[in-house]
Amino acid sequence: MFGGLCTPSDLRAIADVADKYNVPEMKVTGGQRIDMFGIQKGDLPAMWKDLSEAGFVSGHTYGKAMRTCKTCVGDTWCRMGTQDSTGLGIKLEELTWGSWMPHKYKLAVSGCPRNCAEATIKDFGVVCVESGYELHVGGNGGIKVRVTDFLTKVETEEEVLEYCGAFSQLYREDAHYLERTAPWVERVGLKKIKKAIIDDEENRKALHARFLISQKPAQIDPWKAHAEGKNANEFIPITIE
């Protein structure tokens, strides 16, 4: 459900799965997805089979990985909107889903500086303005709240995607395991990040290219692979006596 966008048939497919497997509790998440709680582990492969047939991929809520991109409705539906923030959020998720990171990694795109998608407390946040896109990095809404640092402003969606790929790759190559972008940016300094991404165009393109290469084998839904794999019955208990 990239960018939180969904259709009636998406919601129906989710509801059908919830009915079929007696999901005890469902919840709308802050990252604009739908949680299903209290599932028996033995049901997971079959549930994921149904969900992936309906076109969904796993949200990686359990991983040190890219999570979701929160978006507002942008200029499609909001009179304040300056750009298509939902559409850009979807493109960012198509680029980054499934990528493993040193820690969890969250994105957001707000359609104007009123910032309804809270882009300035995300690892990589975009705030749309009339003349383009402001890119913000190193935010965190967790135990220690940290507002993002302003990285730069770009003019096109293509540039947003390239800077996002490059920033994500730099973070993955440079940060320690379990270090979120907020402490990483504070440890290495924004200057170093700007130097690697803003000042050095060639390096930015190389970082983004490496990100794209690594995404080729990474964009596999782990649950889908599991449901089709030879250990599909792994979570089904063996009963004796």
Place this chain on the structure above:
Amino acid sequence: MSDWIEITQLDEIPVLGSRVVKTADENIAIFRTSDDRIFAVKDACPHKQGPLSQGIVHGTAITCPLHNWKIDLASGEALGADEGCTNVYDTKVENNMVYLRIPVD
């Protein structure tokens, strides 16, 4: 008294993974290490009864998925600073078949 019970083919337990065996009174977690050794412990962490079968196997230990206690699979004892233990059961593999021995009274 106790008897060897046939459980499943070795291949049915993923490497560095586990299966749960349900008996009349408890769940037993069976683990397979990277060198194909099999261990069985009660599927309940000594800390707060976390499902050890859903943890991460490393060497001959399991890390509990709930709060990261590490349990030695051979002894069932918590490793490091933590204290506690869970029951262990004898296992053997013969002709690719995994057997478990559960004490009965």
